Amino acid sequence: MTASTTTTGERQQQLLDVAANTLAGGGLGLFQLPPEVNLVIASGHGSRVTAVDGREYLDYHLGSGPAFLGHAHPKIVAAVEAQVRKGSTYYFLNEPAIRLAEKLVAAIPCGERVHFTGSGTEATFFALRVARALTGRHKILKFEGGWHGMHDYALWGTVPDGPSDYPHAKADSAGIPPAIADLVLVAPFNDPDAAVRIIDDHARDLAAVIVEPLQRVLLPEPGFLAAVRAACTRHGIVLVFDEVVTGFRIAWGGAQERYGVVPDMATYGKAISGGFPLAAIVGRAEVMAPLDARQRPRQDLAWASGTLNGNPISAAAGVAALGVLEEPGAYDHLHAIGGRLRAGITTLGDKHGYAVQCPGEDAVFGVRFTARQPLRNWQDLLTADRSLGFRWAIELLKRNILVNPNEKFYLSTVHSMDDIEQTLGVVDEAFEALEQ
Numbered sequence: 081m082t083a084s085t086t087t088t089g090e091r092q093q094q095l096l097d098v099a100a101n102t103l104a105g106g107g108l109g110l111f112q113l114p115p116e117v118n119l120v121i122a123s124g125h126g127s128r129v130t131a132v133d134g135r136e137y138l139d140y141h142l143g144s145g146p147a148f149l150g151h152a153h154p155k156i157v158a159a160v161e162a163q164v165r166k167g168s169t170y171y172f173l174n175e176p177a178i179r180l181a182e183k184l185v186a187a188i189p190c191g192e193r194v195h196f197t198g199s200g201t202e203a204t205f206f207a208l209r210v211a212r213a214l215t216g217r218h219k220i221l222k223f224e225g226g227w228h229g230m231h232d233y234a235l236w237g238t239v240p241d242g243p244s245d246y247p248h249a250k251a252d253s254a255g256i257p258p259a260i261a262d263l264v265l266v267a268p269f270n271d272p273d274a275a276v277r278i279i280d281d282h283a284r285d286l287a288a289v290i291v292e293p294l295q296r297v298l299l300p301e302p303g304f305l306a307a308v309r310a311a312c313t314r315h316g317i318v319l320v321f322d323e324v325v326t327g328f329r330i331a332w333g334g335a336q337e338r339y340g341v342v343p344d345m346a347t348y349g350k351a352i353s354g355g356f357p358l359a360a361i362v363g364r365a366e367v368m369a370p371l372d373a374r375q376r377p378r379q380d381l382a383w384a385s386g387t388l389n390g391n392p393i394s395a396a397a398g399v400a401a402l403g404v405l406e407e408p409g410a411y412d413h414l415h416a417i418g419g420r421l422r423a424g425i426t427t428l429g430d431k432h433g434y435a436v437q438c439p440g441e442d443a444v445f446g447v448r449f450t451a452r453q454p455l456r457n458w459q460d461l462l463t464a465d466r467s468l469g470f471r472w473a474i475e476l477l478k479r480n481i482l483v484n485p486n487e488k489f490y491l492s493t494v495h496s497m498d499d500i501e502q503t504l505g506v507v508d509e510a511f512e513a514l515e516q
């Protein structure tokens with residue numbers, strides 16, 4: 081067969097075959113869709129992506145969150161095109177990075193100083209280092225089920241298959257030095273008494289408490305974040321909110337605004353750079369001081385530099401993205417479409433006899449097949465029927481709705497109510513297909 085007679089479907093399959101034999105694991109991470117729905121994306125515009133085989137999907141994954149304004153938003157494209165003609169990286173200061181920092185400081189309640197990093201993983205890794213440099217202590221506390229990226233301090237008790245032996249948890253990944261087990265404590269989410277007890281017991285050694293304020297899809301119960309905040313303040317522990325997902329997504333001021341608790345430091349990624357690689361640590365000037373060579377002698381500095389930190393293309397995209405989000409109505413629209421989709425999925429699940437919940441926020445939520453109420457922590461999430469959730473997601477994928485099975489639905493500012501109604505029609509069919 082000559083190249084000219086290759087169909088788009090065959091071309092996609094050829095690419096998948098090359099991926100299978102060249103990429104470790106055949107994909108871009110551990111995550112892989114099953115062969116019958118696997119795809120290679122060729123382009124994305126607005127709320128839709130098109131695969132190499134020509135199929136168009138309504139996208140509820142949005143690159144795992146960064147494409148918050150949809151794909152190829154004209155304002156982001158224009159900003160990036162303008163910048164790329166002027167060069168892509170300089171290492172020295174550049175105006176887009178300065179303008180983005182200015183916007184972050186203006187919007188973020190704890191934001192007085194910004195330090196750019198390349199990814200969310202780097203942001204949380206360096207935030208914890210800064211906290212250790214500041215306090216002279218070495219341990220950190222995280223919460224069971226909390227996701228803070230891929231570094232050795234983050235991957236403890238993230239996806240355990242049963243309760244952890246609090247405050248100790250198992251490492252999630254092979255290759256993490258066992259010695260780190262002593263440095264990372266783990267508490268159950270939404271249990272203020274347990275968290276405060278662990279903080280009180282280990283206060284002398286604790287540099288930081290890091291928490292996803294909306295933990296994956298779990299809302300913080302009233303009083304939980306405030307109790308953690310108070311305990312950290314009492315003991316001079318740095319409270320870090322990981323806002324890589326929530327920042328600028330669940331509100332302009334992120335989780336800090338939405339839940340009314342202000343940390344000392346917070347990490348950002350995804351939405352802040354319009355789909356380009358950039359993340360940041362933001363915090364009070366006092367806690368960011370270990371990053372400031374103007375204030376501290378060399379031996380007291382926390383090193384956190386990176387070749388592409390604050391690179392002008394990503395920063396220009398970020399300034400453009402935040403400019404759009406600043407316009408009136410963006411968050412009202414997200415509540416309207418996300419609220420409708422969540423309610424619709426739950427009602428349709430009910431119609432077909434499935435106990436389905438959509439925990440989270442309107443702009444980012446999960447679909448979990450469980451009757452457990454309320455969903456407060458990781459152990460509650462473990463009651464969800466993942467194989468049913470997986471099969472349901474595959475039925476959506478077969479019908480051109482792009483989702484990551486058993487993970488999150490992400491909504492963009494450009495999903496329309498028509499998109500949502502179309503999706504609910506497919507959701508109905510997917511539940512129906514489950515029964516067969």
Ligand SMILES: Cc1ncc(COP(=O)(O)O)c(C=O)c1O
Binds near residue numbers: 144202204322323359
């Ligand atoms: C809350 C949270 N923190 C940190 C990260 C890591 O970010 P990145 O994938 O950019 O390293 C993620 C990634 O999904 C995340 O959801």
